[in-house]
Amino acid sequence: MSIRNLDKAFKPQSVALIGASTKDHSVGQVVARNLFHSGFKGPIMPVNPKHRSIEGVLAYNSVDELPIVPDLGVIATPPDAVAETVRALGEKGTRAVVVLTAGFGEGGSEQGQQRRQQLLDAARPYTLRIVGPNCVGVMLPELGLNASFAHIAPNKGNLAFVTQSGAMVTAMLDWATPRGIGFSHVISLGDMTDVDFGDALDYLGNDPNTRAILLYVEAISDARKFMSAARAASRTKPVIVIKGGRFAEGAKAASSHTGALAGSDAVYDAAFRRAGMLRVYDLHELFDAAETLASAPQIKGDRMTILTNGGGLGVLATDALIGGGGKMAELSDETIQKLDKVLPATWSRGNPVDIIGDAPGKRYADALQILLEEKNSDAVLVMNCPVAVADPKDAADAVVRTIGGRRRPVFTAWLGEGAAREARALFAERGIPTYGTPEEGVRGFLHLVRYRRSQEELMETPPSVPDQRPADTEAARIALKKVLDEGREWTSEPEAKQILKAYGVPIVDTRIADDIESAVQAAEELGYPVAIKVISGDITHKSDVGGVELGLESAEEVRHAAERMQHTIYELRPDARIDGFSVQQMVNRPDSHELIVGATEDSQFGPIMMFGHGGTAVEVRRDQTLALPPLNMNLARSMIESTRVHGLLEGYRGHPKADIDAIARALNMVSQLVIDCPEVAELDINPLLADAHGVVALDARIKVQQPKATGAERLSISPYPKELERTQALSDGTPEFLRPITPEDEPALRAFFRRMTPEDMRLRFFSPMKELSHAFAARLTQIDYDREMALVAVNPDDPEEIHGAVRITCDPDNIEAEYAVAVRSDLKGRGLGYLLMQEIIGYAKNRGVRRITGDVLAENRAMLQMCKDLGFQSKHAPDDPQLIRVQLPLDQAAE
Structure with a gap:
C-alpha cells in the first residue's frame, strides 16, 4: 500500500x-x-x-x-x-x-x-x-x-x-x-x-x-491491501460500494460443498462486510446512502414506527421493512392512549400509525411528537400521500417544526410532484432525510441499520475463546504431509477427523477398515449401533452412491451393509476405487441440528470460512454465510446469527437451545487450522451436530495442496503474529511474557491504564485523562497488523494482567512509524520501558521501516533520556514549544 x-x-x-x-x-x-x-x-x-x-x-x-x-x-x-x-x-x-x-x-x-x-x-x-x-x-x-x-x-x-x-x-x-x-x-x-x-x-x-467515499468495484487486484485500506477508511468516514458482475458465471468449480457454495459475489459480500463498508446495488441507492449517512442522526436499533396518512403506503413500507431485515416497533399502551387523545377514532391503533387521509399539519405534529417519545422505537418514517382535502406543504412544515433543531431519527417520504417536491426541498434544506417512495424511505433507514452494525463489528470487543486448548499444529501438518506424499488429493474421513481433533474440534471415534471383515471387527470393538461409510478418493459425496449406512445393530447387519455398498457403487460408479470403510459409533442426540462448517480458497481473497445448515440437502437449502479469517468469538457468532438455522439453534417448541459458544468455538478452531496449515485447500465438516451439550463432527473431508505460501501470506486480513511471542527477563531477572495485542485485551488494557497515576496518564496522552473509553480502548486493541503493531508485556502467571504496552503506527508507505509506550506506574524503574522499546525497534527494522518518530512533552525527562539512550535525535516541535519531536533513523538504532 x-x-x-x-x-x-x-x-x-x-x-x-x-x-x-x-x-x-x-x-x-x-x-x-x-x-x-x-x-x-x-x-x-x-x-x-x-x-x-x-x-x-x-x-x-x-x-x-x-x-x-x-x-x-x-x-x-x-x-x-x-x-x-x-x-x-x-x-x-x-x-x-x-x-x-x-x-x-x-x-x-x-x-x-x-x-x-x-x-x-x-x-x-x-x-x-x-x-x-x-x-x-x-x-x-x-x-x-x-x-x-x-x-x-x-x-x-x-x-x-x-x-x-x-x-x-x-x-x-x-x-x-x-x-x-x-x-x-x-x-x-x-x-x-x-x-x-x-x-x-x-x-x-x-x-x-x-465526507464519504463511493466505490464501483469490478475486481480487486490486491486483497490484503484493499482490506487493510478499507478497514482504516471505514473507521473515519462512510465507504459505500457497488460491485459489478454480481452474477458472473466464472466462479471456480469445486468438488466440496463449501467450494460449490462459495460463489465469488458472496465472497465480495463477506469482504465488504468485514471491512465495515456499506454495499448497495445501483447508482440511485449509492447516492441515497451517501446522503442518508451524512444527514441522518445515529440510531440505536432496527425498530421503525411508520406514520402515514394512507393505509396502502403503510403496507408498502411494512413489507419493505420486514423484507429488508428490519422490525416493526411495538407501540406501548401508554403511546396508544396518548395517540387516542389526538387522533380521529378511526386511526389504525397500531403500527403503522394511519392518521387518515384528511390529516392536517397539526395532526402530523401531534402524532409525531408522541411517537418520538416511544422507547420501543428507534426511528420514525413519516409519509404523505397527496389528497385534495389536505396540504402536503402544511404537513411538511409541521414535521419540521416538531423536530426543531434537534437531530432526531426521522425519515420522510412525500409522494407525488408539485407540493411534494417543495416539501422534499424543505426537508433537504433542514437536513432531514427525504425520499420519494415508502420503499426508498425504509431503505434509507436500513442503510443506517447496516452501517451501524458494521461499525459496531469494527469496534466490538470479542470475548476470549471459552475452554481454548492449544492446537497440535505439528500433528495436523504431519497428517496433511502424509496425504501429499502419497499423491492423494483428499484425506480420508478418519484422517480429516484426526486433523480436526488436533485443533480441538470434537469428533466421533472412527476406525478404518480395509475390508468387510475388518469393518465387522471394528464395529464389535466400538459397540453397537454403528455407522459405516465407504472410503474412496474417487467419490466426493458418499450418500449419493449408497456409500453410507446408519444404525447397524449387529455384525450381520454390518456385513450385509458393506456388501450392498460395494455392489451399489460398482453399478453406479464402476470407475471408483474402494479403499475400505470407516466405522463409527452412532451418535444418539435427538435434539441436535445438522450444520456445515467449511473452508475454501478464493482466487482473490484467499481462505474463506463458511457456516450454515448442513446435511445431505445443503445445496438445496442454501442457508450459508461466508466470512474472512481470522475469526474471533464475535465474528463467529455473527456468522451463526446471519443464517436461518440460527432461529432453530435458539430453541423452539420444547427443543432446547443449542450451545452457540461450542459452535463458535469450532468455527474459530477451523479458522486457525486454515491459517496455520496452507496445505488445506478445501475443508468440509458435514454434518457438525449441535445441541445443548455441544458439537461433534460426524463426517469431514479435507482437500490438500502443495503450499504456495505460508498460511499468513494467503490471508487477506493479516492474522495474529504468533511468532512475536516470547518471554524476556527484566534487569532484575523477573520474566515478562511479550506478545502482540489482541482485540480480546480491551478489558485488560483499560484495567492497565486505571493503575497508572494521573500524572503518568497526562504525560502519555498530553492531557488529563482518568481512564480509557470503550471506543478508544477498542481502537488501541483492534489493530491491523499490516499497518501497526502493539506489544504488551503481561504477567506470565496471569495473562490478563498487562504490565506495559508499546506500539508503532506505520504510514501507508512503510517509511515512517510513530511510537507510543507506557509502563504501569507501580512497575517503573525495572527496565520494562527499555525492553518494550527495544522489541518494537527490532520489529520495525525487520519490517523495513526507515525511521521511528514520536512527540514527547518537554517535561517528560525520563522518556527523553530513554530516547537518547536508544539513539533517538530530538528537537523542539515547530508548532508547539511544549513538545519535543524525537526521531530514530533505524540504520542508527541501538541493538
Whole structure:
C-alpha cells in the first residue's frame, strides 16, 4: 500500500497534456477542452509536435521542452509511445501520470502485457505513480481540474467517487449532475497498473474535503491491501460500494460443498462486510446512502414506527421493512392512549400509525411528537400521500417544526410532484432525510441499520475463546504431509477427523477398515449401533452412491451393509476405487441440528470460512454465510446469527437451545487450522451436530495442496503474529511474557491504564485523562497488523494482567512509524520501558521501516533520556514549544 506521490495526482499545481490535439472528437481534443475550461488555476502545458497551439495556448514539441516540471502528466498518446513518455516525465521530475490510452493487456493480449511491463519499468526508478491505463481520467472539482474525456464536469462537493469502469464515470455524472450532487474527487482507475482501490482509499480516508467515499468495484487486484485500506477508511468516514458482475458465471468449480457454495459475489459480500463498508446495488441507492449517512442522526436499533396518512403506503413500507431485515416497533399502551387523545377514532391503533387521509399539519405534529417519545422505537418514517382535502406543504412544515433543531431519527417520504417536491426541498434544506417512495424511505433507514452494525463489528470487543486448548499444529501438518506424499488429493474421513481433533474440534471415534471383515471387527470393538461409510478418493459425496449406512445393530447387519455398498457403487460408479470403510459409533442426540462448517480458497481473497445448515440437502437449502479469517468469538457468532438455522439453534417448541459458544468455538478452531496449515485447500465438516451439550463432527473431508505460501501470506486480513511471542527477563531477572495485542485485551488494557497515576496518564496522552473509553480502548486493541503493531508485556502467571504496552503506527508507505509506550506506574524503574522499546525497534527494522518518530512533552525527562539512550535525535516541535519531536533513523538504532 502506498500514498507516496499521490498528492501530485490528486492535488497537482501544474499539468502537462501529452497527446493534446485539435482533431474534433479525439480524446486529446476533448481532454484539452476540459482542462482549459474547468477553472484550473495552475499552468496547463499541451504537448504535441504537430500543433503550434492547443486551445489558444502554446504547444510544446516534447516533454523535454516543457518550461517547468509538471506535477501531473496526462497521457493520451498511442500505446507504443506511453512508456517512453512516462520515462521522459520521470526524468524531468514529474511524479504522477494519468494514462488514458488503452492497449495494455486488456483481454489477455500478449503485446499489451509487454507494454504494461514497459510502463511499470519506466515509472519505477522515479517512484512515479500511474493512474490507469485505459481510464477516463481524474476530476478534482475543488481545484477546477478536469483531466478526463468525460462529457460532463462534476459539481463541487464532498463525495469521492472511485471506479474501475470508465462507462460508470459518465453514467454517474449523467445521473448526479442534474440532481445537484457534488464531488471532491472523481477517479477512474482503469486497469489499475499501479494506483488501485487500496491506494485511493488510503488517500481519500485522510482527505479532509471528502465526507464519504463511493466505490464501483469490478475486481480487486490486491486483497490484503484493499482490506487493510478499507478497514482504516471505514473507521473515519462512510465507504459505500457497488460491485459489478454480481452474477458472473466464472466462479471456480469445486468438488466440496463449501467450494460449490462459495460463489465469488458472496465472497465480495463477506469482504465488504468485514471491512465495515456499506454495499448497495445501483447508482440511485449509492447516492441515497451517501446522503442518508451524512444527514441522518445515529440510531440505536432496527425498530421503525411508520406514520402515514394512507393505509396502502403503510403496507408498502411494512413489507419493505420486514423484507429488508428490519422490525416493526411495538407501540406501548401508554403511546396508544396518548395517540387516542389526538387522533380521529378511526386511526389504525397500531403500527403503522394511519392518521387518515384528511390529516392536517397539526395532526402530523401531534402524532409525531408522541411517537418520538416511544422507547420501543428507534426511528420514525413519516409519509404523505397527496389528497385534495389536505396540504402536503402544511404537513411538511409541521414535521419540521416538531423536530426543531434537534437531530432526531426521522425519515420522510412525500409522494407525488408539485407540493411534494417543495416539501422534499424543505426537508433537504433542514437536513432531514427525504425520499420519494415508502420503499426508498425504509431503505434509507436500513442503510443506517447496516452501517451501524458494521461499525459496531469494527469496534466490538470479542470475548476470549471459552475452554481454548492449544492446537497440535505439528500433528495436523504431519497428517496433511502424509496425504501429499502419497499423491492423494483428499484425506480420508478418519484422517480429516484426526486433523480436526488436533485443533480441538470434537469428533466421533472412527476406525478404518480395509475390508468387510475388518469393518465387522471394528464395529464389535466400538459397540453397537454403528455407522459405516465407504472410503474412496474417487467419490466426493458418499450418500449419493449408497456409500453410507446408519444404525447397524449387529455384525450381520454390518456385513450385509458393506456388501450392498460395494455392489451399489460398482453399478453406479464402476470407475471408483474402494479403499475400505470407516466405522463409527452412532451418535444418539435427538435434539441436535445438522450444520456445515467449511473452508475454501478464493482466487482473490484467499481462505474463506463458511457456516450454515448442513446435511445431505445443503445445496438445496442454501442457508450459508461466508466470512474472512481470522475469526474471533464475535465474528463467529455473527456468522451463526446471519443464517436461518440460527432461529432453530435458539430453541423452539420444547427443543432446547443449542450451545452457540461450542459452535463458535469450532468455527474459530477451523479458522486457525486454515491459517496455520496452507496445505488445506478445501475443508468440509458435514454434518457438525449441535445441541445443548455441544458439537461433534460426524463426517469431514479435507482437500490438500502443495503450499504456495505460508498460511499468513494467503490471508487477506493479516492474522495474529504468533511468532512475536516470547518471554524476556527484566534487569532484575523477573520474566515478562511479550506478545502482540489482541482485540480480546480491551478489558485488560483499560484495567492497565486505571493503575497508572494521573500524572503518568497526562504525560502519555498530553492531557488529563482518568481512564480509557470503550471506543478508544477498542481502537488501541483492534489493530491491523499490516499497518501497526502493539506489544504488551503481561504477567506470565496471569495473562490478563498487562504490565506495559508499546506500539508503532506505520504510514501507508512503510517509511515512517510513530511510537507510543507506557509502563504501569507501580512497575517503573525495572527496565520494562527499555525492553518494550527495544522489541518494537527490532520489529520495525525487520519490517523495513526507515525511521521511528514520536512527540514527547518537554517535561517528560525520563522518556527523553530513554530516547537518547536508544539513539533517538530530538528537537523542539515547530508548532508547539511544549513538545519535543524525537526521531530514530533505524540504520542508527541501538541493538
